[in-house]
Amino acid sequence: MSILVDKSTRVVVQGITGSEGSFHAKACMEYGTRVVAGVTPGKGGQTFDGAVPVYNRVIDARDKEGANAACIFVPAAFAADAIIEAVDAELDLVVCITEGVPVLDMVRVKKYLSGKKTVLIGPNCPGIISPGKCKIGIMPGRIHTPGPVGLISRSGTLTYEAVNQMSLLGIGQSTCIGIGGDQIVGTSYVDLLQRFNNDAETEAVVIIGEIGGTAEEEAADYIKETMDKPVVGFIAGQTAPPGRRMGHAGAIIAGGKGTAAEKMAAWEQAGIHVQSNPAKIGETVAQVLGKS
């Protein structure tokens, strides 16, 4: 088992004819992902890489090729529209890699998502991978190995670092998800923790947080009350300087939350195995799983 994706996931790549989209669509196909269609408005009828049909609309990719997941590489100015199109086509999963989507665009998207069945991962994220089964995103497939650990992270390369540490210790992953570093993202830690908690193959979960916002604190509440699998956590930004703040309004809305120390304390209280050394995330997972 895995969460959100598996061998049967059929992917449409939005923006497949662009340089980013075509490069990563090929890399996903090489990994074994079933990329069944591409979408670039105005380029419908072309064929990508000799085998993948390109359509003008996501709904055509769904109806003609059975696509049930989308991966978005379109430029930031058009990303919100691309997400809305994929949600309108009632796909199960949308992964938006695009970086730099305006916050107020995401406010609209987030509203549109509520009550819909589509799960949005990102934007500004590396994507999702279930090792050996399906990769939708830009992460290096090679460092991942199949196994029992789920991983959720707000960061990109730091996620690769954690995965690599685990793989080198012989600990594989069930599914790894980068939820994105933006202020507003489609899916929070809590929703994914729930899915991992219900996934028979996942034995433990690693969560990697960052300073700012309150998503980590919300995750702590869920873990404390509901999660019955062990969780290992790391928060990046313990040494980040205070300031770079959003004036008074930011401070008011955060209610004083957001520093690494506060987040780590909240996680420890929730029973998370908090590691303060980013080089020892893998080792901590090994200890928790009784493998060291």
Add this chain to the structure above:
Amino acid sequence: MKIHEFQAKDIFKRYDIAVPEGEVAATPEQVREIAERLGGGTVVVKAQIHAGGRGKGGGVKVVHSPEEAYEAGKAILGMNLVTHQTGPEGQTVRRVLVEQGLAIAKELYIGIVVDRATACPVIMASSAGGMDIEEVAAQSPELIVKAAVDPAIGFSAMHARKIVFGLGLDKELIKPVSRVVTGLYTIFTEKNCSLIEINPFVITEDKRCLALDGKINFDDDALYKHPDIKELYDPHEQAPEELEASKHKLNYIKLDGNVGCMVNGAGLAMATMDIVKLVGAEPANFLDVGGGASVEQVENAFRILLSDQKVKAILINIFGGILRCDRVASGIVEAAKKVDLNVPMVIRLEGTNVEEGRRILHGSGLSFEVATTFDDAANKIAQCV
């Protein structure tokens, strides 16, 4: 992106939010002339820098004659203003805003920001406006009135009513303050703000409503929609190294330590700073070279790191995902040959084609320390400083 108070007030005026009469000056003589034009009575001379806390730092003076205004201008213009938001290095004052003095009866706070948790813009206001609003928010949150705006329905008159009646304002103030709340929300959405704030919003003894201060931050990712806003950018407000870094698409923040860090990805960059501290050294900076890390970028990153005299060693930590380690290694070698590297350097490469990358580093003839793991890199850098 941040703008100055006088620029924010120009925007307010376009949306029918009243501000005190005033003008911007760059010399003490201009300050005197403006004070004369404003009637020769009481004026306020306010330093124009992006950071808050200007009054407490000595950057705001109330004076009572054009001559005193001249003296205040002389004192403030060119001063290095240090506030809790500038950091210890402070910020040079290049311009002042000279405004008519007002007899203030009441100070309010009004602000709008996007709340991450609910993903909605939230309007906030308090009848306890003024310099200590943050303390008010922390100590007495019941004094803050909030109205979240559901993007599906947008702003409605009821949001303004929720705020003004929530503040318990006098009857005659309901309409004018509602108009201000409406105007602020319009600016917030039309111009893609990340923060808009009036603190204090004042009611004068003769019952006029004015924005005595103004702060607007814009969403950098939406600036492409607003060329008029982009023009308001003031490069003097950014540290020179940070400005240089942004020209080369490097994300750089200067810190106080002695280990210069160069990393790809923000999360890994922060984690690298964390581990440097854990082994007993201090990071000199945050530097994210992004996903590209071309020769030019690495070269420019070296120059920026080395321009900081405190840097005693450099730590490079690259996790090559899509980026191939052999390419990064060649980039580092090429860049290092072009710059005069006079401090020890530890390089840790991991990811795609790492063996080839390490071979290139070892074979370069340059004196790098090559680390194999994240831990190893941290320990080696600790020995250097």
